Amino acid sequence: MAAPSTPLRLLAVSVIASLTVTGCQTLDDAGRAIGRSDLVNDLASRLDRALTLTYSADYQLPAGKTATIAQEQEPARSAYTWPGGKLTVTEEATTRCESSGGRTVCTLEPPPATTAKPSVTVFAEAKRQGLVTPPVVVGLLTAAALDPDAVITNSDTTLAGRHATCVDVRQTADDFSACVTTEGALASFTGRVDGKPVELALTRYREAVDSTAFELPAGAGVVDRRPAGS
Template sequence: MRTTGWRSGRRKSAPPPALRLVAGLTGVLLLAAGCGTIADAGQTIQPADLVNELAIRLDSASALTYSAEYQLAGGASASIVQAQDPQRVAYSYPGGKLIVTASATTECDLGSDRALCTLTAPPSPSNQPDPEVFSDANAGGLVTPPVVISLLNAAALDPAAVVTQNDTTVAGRHATCVQISQVQNAAASRFDACITTEGALGSFAGVVDGQAVEIAISRYRDTADATAFELPDGARSVDRRPGPA
């Protein structure tokens, strides 16, 4: 991995140390307890380490309760609402809604007069939902944190990737940003991402699986509205979860 605009001003020819990849939902609580920021004064960090730390920070935010509203390209809006006890998350975007709980993964198509929601099995306790689950959200213009985590992990492991870093403020919150390019064998070869100190996705711009995505957080709250996890009014539901053995 190569870097430009690196703050420490140091480059090393030796390969980066072994990377810690995020473990998914089960490891989130442990990661949240031990993950610090990477912008401490005087700290020297390699590009791969920085990208990996941002992936860990973003994954650790799965242990938080929050509501984030996003502005999408073209003026549309989307949201991510997350709560704990039990852990659940709802993604709302133009044309659809995705709700992930311990009992079901629910995908809602809002493209017709009456929403259609399909319930499938929830992710196992040790895994994130299948990446295919997020394809409709990507198409709707909302890239989700699990997708960004996978992109950051791919970049951290790619020695040819080029990384530029800067700090900024989004929606009044400090964020660390990376501009990444020349990533091989990933859903996005070039993208920009900002992660807030709390671990929320602050902004993202790139082409994911052929779909141009550009989002920026416009509002962040440390609370979650319970109605965010409900099906849209009047929605039809189809339950495709496996029955008892």
């Protein structure tokens, strides 16, 4: 994943535009909107900037399970690993691996139209597996910032040795809390996504990636659905 793609940049811009319009209401509303706008824009900018970095992050999930997000710039590629599955995006293919009954099968499909970052469908797949991605966090923050009844508080903390800014959101819809590191990596999240409880916390962050992060699991069966010659 090299530079942020147009979809995520447009999402961040829409966040800014929406909150700016909201801030043009009454003075009291404007004060509230501007404060929320500053917070949302700062965190969205961090998450966007992180898409240009090379790093790997390990997360603790409930029940002692773990997950990893890794991305590299040269060549542009990324990998998401969770219990029982893995999603790898490179210039050659988008690869989904699933393990069941002691057997792992990896399906290779054409890569995203741009290798600048995984496509929206890739983010959706990661979210389905319980991994919260930048667009998900930005979307939740935006909705909360535009909710006049939401109560948003912020704080600072340190996770895995990294400074992070945190927000705690109490609203009519599902409450949630999220922390984002100074670099822009998601440091923690607790809440519900698509009606399902999601919880993760950063346990290790490295500004480098082991090349094995992008390899297929040992002994995995392979189904190649890419067009011939790709």
